[in-house]
Amino acid sequence: MADQFSNLQQIRKRAVVSKGGIVAAQSRRAAEVGAQVLAAGGDCIDAVIATTFALGVLEPWMSGIGGGGAMVLYRARDDKYEVIDYGMCTPGSLRTADYPLTGAGAASDLFPWPRVKDDRNLHGPGSVAVPGVVAGMEEAHRRHARMPWKELVAPSIRLAGEGLAVDWWTTLMIGSAAADLRRYAASTASYLLDGLPPQAPWGIQSETRMSQERLKATMAQLAAKGPRDFYEGDLAHSIAADMAAAGGSLTVDDLAAFRAHVREPLRIPYRGGAVYATPELTAGPTLAHTLRVLTQELQPQGGDPGTEAYAAYARALQSAYAERLSDMGDADGRRALGAEHLAPACTTHFSIVDRDGNMAAVTQTLLSSFGSKFETPQTGIMMNNGIMWFDPEPNRPNSLAPGKRCLTNYTPVVAQAADGRRFALGASGGRRILPAVAQILSFVMDYGMDLDAAIHQPRIDASEGAVVIGDVRLPNATRTALAQRFTYEEARVQTVPMKFACPSVVLRERDSNSGVTEIAQPWGDAVAEN
16 A cells, blocks of 8 residues: 655654553543542542443443443452453344345455345344343443442433543544445444534634433443343343344344453563463453464563564464464364454553552453444434344354353453563454554563553554564564565554554552553543542
């Protein structure tokens, strides 16, 4: 692709340092909500819940109560790590016969499943899996929260009442999905004007806002009635009725049966410290493979990572992805990537540390941008398209079936370095998440970087099979060496389309906290409680 951008422009974003708690999120306004909860005396988990619901209102293309996710927690008083898994699953009432193959090849160049009739698995009510976010927040609140549920949902009600503010980033995000949003009446009403993406006004005193009144009413209902209303009460019946009317398979019984699960984290020893990751159907096991190879391939010599370090990153990531694909049982090595090949991915990650040293790394997703593109008319909830995670061809390891958990690629982690520093890390960016997480872990644990240095250190991506993508800011000698050893391409750090993942990180060193977010994310910031 022709490169027409400035060679002189620089992008920087400083790390925030504080004795108080810090929230690092892809939306500064959502991070401010979480920081305000911490300032009011809330626990890290209180801030997680408030930030989650705020994000669903502020960046509804990335996550929300129609999606799913997972979090890795560190509880300082007990010196304990845990995982809360609230990943989506297919409805028990799903019928695979409703997803006939057309025989017309792959769904797209980037999405290699065989095409399903009417793209039922990609968008619309037929693509919706059982959402898990509310159940995840319910379990987190039950286990660790200090503040009442109603108070933690309240900021999202206020934000929805303000309406979705349209700036250039909003326009870009809506524009990326407009062709499918306009297929569904409620989605069109919420996000399009005259069938087109809303435009940010030029006037300095002008503003454009999209109404979120239905979502505001839903969040108010969720605050008043509690989380089980989403799965068993009036909200559940409204969601199920909208799904049935539109031809989807999600039922009240599917919602009522859903629960979040508390799991033991995957403990990965590394460089005299340890990384605690999500187990099972996430990229945690693939991260473990990556770090095992790095332990053998990379011998840090001090200073910053050089040519041999980046070559080691590439080899470790390619080895880990080869294992991931092999374990999924697909010989061609492309189809097994499944939804990881789809771009743009729709995920948000935020990390939190509180004044007591409790930490959370939280990743949540609708899968695609705006998920299914289907907003439930009565509730204003943008629903996920988790069915797309499954191979519609039968008799494969990840084939579509009722009541089946989704295979995901998110990688939230909490790590402790050998020098005693502890940090929470994760990213959005689909298949590019794992390479970003692995390299930032190395920057901190192998090279002793602080967050300001780590977030500005150039990265590579090696999630696209044989191709290694290098940041153009890498030293010339490193770029030349990578081009000699690998099938090598280069990309810039940019907002759209992102060629590298979008991390958010917090770190604690003794009694001091720091936080930072991806430099190219225009909305993201780390916000301290004070």
